Amino acid sequence: MKEVLRKVKDASRVTATLNGEIKRKILKEMAEALEQNSSLIINENKKDLKYANENNLSAALIDRLYLDEKRIGSMADALRDIATLKDPVGRVIDGWMLDNGLRIEKVKIPIGVIGIIYESRPNVTSDAAGLCFMSGNACILKGGKEAMYSNIAIINVLRDVLERNSLPKDAVSLLPDYSREGVYKLIQEDKYVDLIIPRGGEKLIKFVSENSKVPVVKHDKGLCHIYIHKDANIDEAVKISVNAKVQRPGVCNAVETLLVDESVKNEILPKLKAEMEKEGVELRGCEKTLEVIDINKATEEDWNTEYLDKILSIKVVRDLNEAIEHIQTYGSGHSDSIITENYSASEEFLNRVDSACVYVNASTRFTDGGEFGFGAEVGISTNKLHARGPMGIDDLTTYKYKIYGNGQIRE
């Protein structure tokens, strides 16, 4: 594996110096090559599907694996979209002159080699490769074993485009080892790999975080809250809460717990119950909630649970302070929203709640690279350092200082 990673590192020194024009040209050629080779990719995909059927993998998993002309077209379009993004490399983010005449520039550069570990969807292979390439990085990708044939076919199409353009094909590489042991080896190689992004289940993320010597930017759980303040517009509060729960319940930016100010509980809880039940949401409430509406009782465990489903827990709180304390105790630092028309309450919530995204009067569902206008999304970071919240290709860069002198020495 060391030999593979060494080649990816060498390739990263080349991709780091490519200008935007070349990178866009290559991405467009990669898109075209995917479409031209779609029957080849579909044939390889059939081998994965055969294995999946033989091993009784779930229908949902098989659907995620499945590729046809249309899905390959979408992969190609995603690469074309990435080719339209602003190149983050070379942007001067700060600069100043020292008294002695030294001129300092702080400049965005690629990170180097990015390892991305993901599961069954084969389209992640081309998306991740495209994002890394556009930001000047080389990548080493570890897809799921169940998508092995598809991933190899896809990556070879992309590598052929690089080779045809006299660029190192190793800039876009698959990890040759599909075992957990292979992942372990990869995340030890801090000499060759500069960043690991695990995208997948809780177990994978935990394993990578605990064992990696390479820095990790993880996409962990989202236990999001909406606090309905005493000065909330009640209809707006109901509308936003329903949207944040049901528009797509299985994602990390969906709301899991509603905090309702005591002074509006009688007014809002019956309305909420009616609207949520219309959408098939199961409600679980604290004792004070149960005094107003007849729903299931929430336990301590509910406050800690990311349901990722049409279930919502409701807690009545005394005031803003209790709401913030609840979020500090049970929240995951992802996305939390306050519904209020009160200026001071909104300011205090925005300042004191330490989450990647804090909202006033809006659904938590907007925490998303696409919604933020980043174009293609790398993921949503639950890290506090390097990148926080929605990640665009800008977050696949670091910086260096360029220092221009004319003979300066230190006295």
Next chain:
Amino acid sequence: MKEVLRKVKDASRVTATLNGEIKRKILKEMAEALEQNSSLIINENKKDLKYANENNLSAALIDRLYLDEKRIGSMADALRDIATLKDPVGRVIDGWMLDNGLRIEKVKIPIGVIGIIYESRPNVTSDAAGLCFMSGNACILKGGKEAMYSNIAIINVLRDVLERNSLPKDAVSLLPDYSREGVYKLIQEDKYVDLIIPRGGEKLIKFVSENSKVPVVKHDKGLCHIYIHKDANIDEAVKISVNAKVQRPGVCNAVETLLVDESVKNEILPKLKAEMEKEGVELRGCEKTLEVIDINKATEEDWNTEYLDKILSIKVVRDLNEAIEHIQTYGSGHSDSIITENYSASEEFLNRVDSACVYVNASTRFTDGGEFGFGAEVGISTNKLHARGPMGIDDLTTYKYKIYGNGQIRE
């Protein structure tokens, strides 16, 4: 320990919301309190010195431990300097409006709880506490066991000032456990600690990097190069090389290897030898160097060695490309400089050498927070992510997105 860390975390929620005026006031009071309590601190320091003498610690270590009125005065002045820095918290670093009217602000905020692990100098205790406090963070400090009495005395003076101002004294805390096991426990607590900064020997940094679940910003080795290009101003090249080696040989930004372009070796090597020997520098050269000047022979190990001493290795290289390849192979990504009057060569060096600081025509010794104008220095990061190169208090912050809506839901 969990209980101590929980208190520090709670305190961090208070420090995060303090405005600059209060933080500056507290820092100035802390400075005054250190001076007023100097005899108490000196008395406690005597216990550490007694232990050090009884245990035959080295004279250099005892000097680093030693405190008197003057040294305590310097510690106080350092806090006063920190109080003059620009508050990084609250700075809006980006902001835009979405089509749906959502207004997004990307705002600098404190990181939270910062763990700093260091060795004998007791002044680091007040410096680190001051830097963390000014940037809105709480800190948990782990000093050397040999400075235990001094550190406890210093920290208690600082904590008294916080308490007197009705602020949580746990914002500035010492780790109660001085063992390696204590460090191990600290770096597992990613629920309470947001960042670990190890400042110390290679063994400590390796231990922390390999075992920490908390993100680490490390200050690792600096194996710095100067490449003397064929179009260098020779006198300037000699002057810069001597400065980078001898002005302070024991630090990470001193040069360790000189790369000399083949076409200027006959002209420059004798001059270099004369000047370096005047300064008592031992030279070790590659075979081609030895053809020109009579010095010791360098081995493969020399290219990998951070001497931190008056020793310099010299290698003759064919061209810019070989110089860059040598730096990519042996460098530590810290600071590297090219001496040239050639525009294209300087551009290629600045772009291709992937170090935190890349120089043209200047000494590598300028890689330093003070020199960069950051005021007080947190350290020099050898990480590639979060913070790279000289770190000021700006690098003790992260960011959050504040999102202002008026009822937006996701369609």
